[in-house]
Amino acid sequence: MAEAEESPGDPGTASPRPLFAGLSDISISQDIPVEGEITIPMRSRIREFDSSTLNESVRNTIMRDLKAVGKKFMHVLYPRKSNTLLRDWDLWGPLILCVTLALMLQRDSADSEKDGGPQFAEVFVIVWFGAVTITLNSKLLGGNISFFQSLCVLGYCILPLTVAMLICRLVLLADPGPVNFMVRLFVVIVMFAWSIVASTAFLADSQPPNRRALAVYPVFLFYFVISWMILTFTPQ
Amino acid sequence: MASADELTFHEFEEATNLLAETPDAATTSRSDQLTPQGHVAVAVGSGGSYGAEDEVEEESDKAALLQEKQQQQQPGFWTFSYYQSFFDVDTSQVLDRIKGSLLPRPGHNFVRHHLRNRPDLYGPFWICATLAFVLAVTGNLTLVLAQRRDPSIHYSPQFHKVTVAGISIYCYAWLVPLALWGFLRWRKGVQERMGPYTFLETVCIYGYSLFVFIPMVVLWLIPVPWLQWIFGALALGLSAAGLVFTLWPVVREDTRLVATALLSVVVLLHALLAMGCKLYFFQSLPPENMAPPPQITSLPSNIALSPTLPQSMAPS
Incomplete structure (x- = not known):
């Protein structure tokens, strides 16, 4: 739910970003990434959870690493x-x-x-x-x-x-x-x-x-x- | 002539106009972000302004290089780019410097003609590493060859030679320049006219001067003592001559006694290094290897070993 609320705000903040960056004003350009970073870690964590290695057996984990090597x-x-x-x-x-x-x-x-x-x-x-x-x-x-x-x-x-x-x-x-x-x-x-x-x-x-x-x-x-x-x- | 003057004049005017038009703040911020751009801009500016004032090309060249050097040392001591500036060389530059150290000529200053205010640490570091490993490998190979000629010699790999060679070469290539640099700094305090080299330049001179020893060490594999000594003397002469020719413009301003003493100490240390390499790594039969066989083997091999004794004495 929290992501659903924040994600509409994301394109809104993303669009003026090049405009502010063009002005090269330090105070504004510092503000924007902070707002961006609030949403990104949440999403990546959710995405990671789907392909988590926690549920698979130890044998699979070891075999996958050995295969990579x-x-x-x-x-x-x-x-x-x-x-x-x-x-x-x-x-x-x-x-x-x-x-x-x-x-x-x-x-x-x-x-x-x-x-x-x-x-x-x-x-x-x-x-x-x-x-x-x-x-x-x-x-x-x-x-x-x-x-x-x-x-x-x-x-x-x-x-x-x-x-x-x-x-x-x-x-x-x-x-x-x-x-x-x-x-x-x-x-x-x-x-x-x-x-x-x-x-x-x-x-x-x-x-x-x-x-x-x-x-x-x-x-x-x-x-x-x-x-x-x-x-x-x-x-x- | 007149047209050429006009051309240059126009160029300057254009440049100044451009400078006037572009706001100062914008250019400085951009040069902070992108170092190459700022680098180019400064080089052009300094070259133009000095070319107008000084007629001598070399002067302006030197000034531009100095400016460039100041630009390079902008990054702080703890940043990675500070150390990157010591490895800012191309393959052709390194080869040119090696060539310069191999063919010293009187009046041909290695620092002025090859380093050009941009000393690198790539050359000294890897030349030292190569020399250390080549010394250890050839020192072992001489033992193998000696074993081939005389089967009674027991060969076993001597890995400790790598450690000994590495420590001694690196100590020589860093501590001697440090001492030399310190001494020249002290003499500068006494005699104001002297302009000593920086520490990096001194390290660079020493590092590249060691390059001659690499082919020499490889040629020492030929087991003919007098040939080995000739090669050693030749390499030492070349290397020491390069050092003396490079250091001479700096010590020339000093008193005759100090200059002579300094140069002879430099040459003497170099000779000591070469002698040490020869005597430590290229004994045809080291005493450590002579000791074990009598304990293990019986009497006949002990007798067979004795004729090799004079051989081991001959080269050393």
């Missing part, structure tokens, strides 16, 4: 010009990938701190701190992409490298030698290129053309360092 994985593995990865971002996929990568990079024996590969925390810090730095860099360069969208893309695009890590661990089960290393090198280079192609397909359009290289270079460095960590991994 899986769909984004498919987008990374087959990068197209599509903004699904950008529109509804989440950080579940990056978290899963990062933890998987860090767990697989963990060496079996943590002997001495000085003589070994990256520890779990170091991988975690490199991935998240690197992604945040790249995102800040692209924002500072004037990119029109939101902070979490960029984090989401960078995190999801680790997927090929996580796959490379899995293959490397399997290859390392075989006897060591130059052939073994060559296979790992090939896999890591291919997956590295894949990560770069996928992430630039999503991120490059957010920058003006004369700054695209400046925004893409840090991404290249980021995936290069992760690839290097994967390639030099030896289980012992």
Whole structure:
């Protein structure tokens, strides 16, 4: 009932808005949005209530989120010009990938701190701190992409490298030698290129053309360092 | 000639007429909302007025740039756009600055010719990051190559080198410019004629001067000690020359003793950085890796290890 009373008032206040804005009078232009905001939250709440997730089973909720994550994985593995990865971002996929990568990079024996590969925390810090730095860099360069969208893309695009890590661990089960290393090198280079192609397909359009290289270079460095960590991994 | 003068005169008249017609309040409010528009308007205005008064083109250019710089520093310290002004560069500009740092010439001032009152933090930050990671990666690769030549060396990835390289490079690229900037500010108080660079410009000079070390570090992968030293000396010479040529116009006004001391300290610190990189990351056989094999393996490998000892001493 309250909405029914307020909604006729809404078009009445909306029509003089451009007229007052033209005058650029501060006192009036401040008045109008206040009146507008009274009605809008009520409506959105009502609309939200119809498609509420409160009544559905927990299984449905989890399955829907897992499906969203899986769909984004498919987008990374087959990068197209599509903004699904950008529109509804989440950080579940990056978290899963990062933890998987860090767990697989963990060496079996943590002997001495000085003589070994990256520890779990170091991988975690490199991935998240690197992604945040790249995102800040692209924002500072004037990119029109939101902070979490960029984090989401960078995190999801680790997927090929996580796959490379899995293959490397399997290859390392075989006897060591130059052939073994060559296979790992090939896999890591291919997956590295894949990560770069996928992430630039999503991120490059957010920058003006004369700054695209400046925004893409840090991404290249980021995936290069992760690839290097994967390639030099030896289980012992 | 006369027609050209008339043209410019008309242009000015038009501009003043336009200014007179448009109310002041409206233009200021608009420039507050849309920064690019205000930016353009100021640049045109200052260029015109200075062009009329000063005959020298460079003077007006400089004045316009100064004006531009003042315009840029309008946003407050806590706003995001304040930091965006430090990353306001294009790809071509960054490449031009890198080229300028790679090819120093006497009398060719890096700040005057390449930064042009618009220092950026993109270059210093990412050059430092690249250098740190390249140092760590190549430092590991030398070990791998050493293992290839001599299978008795046990290689394992040394991730701590990333941390060491990152901390040392970033500390050098930020603390030394800070000290230099502070020193020059102090000297300015003593000698009034000096016009020192701003802190950002000093950071920029140092950041871009480190770029030469990236190809040098990659070339250090060649396991020939004398070649490594030649590459090191070449890169150090280029980098230090760029620094000296850029700093010389500032310290020239100071007393001869202070100028010489300052420049030699700058070059010495740069040489220390290069030497430190060489000795820490490019030992062909670090002592940490020599210690474990005797404990694990038996006597024959221990004997096989001893011929490598002179090799490790040779480059260092």
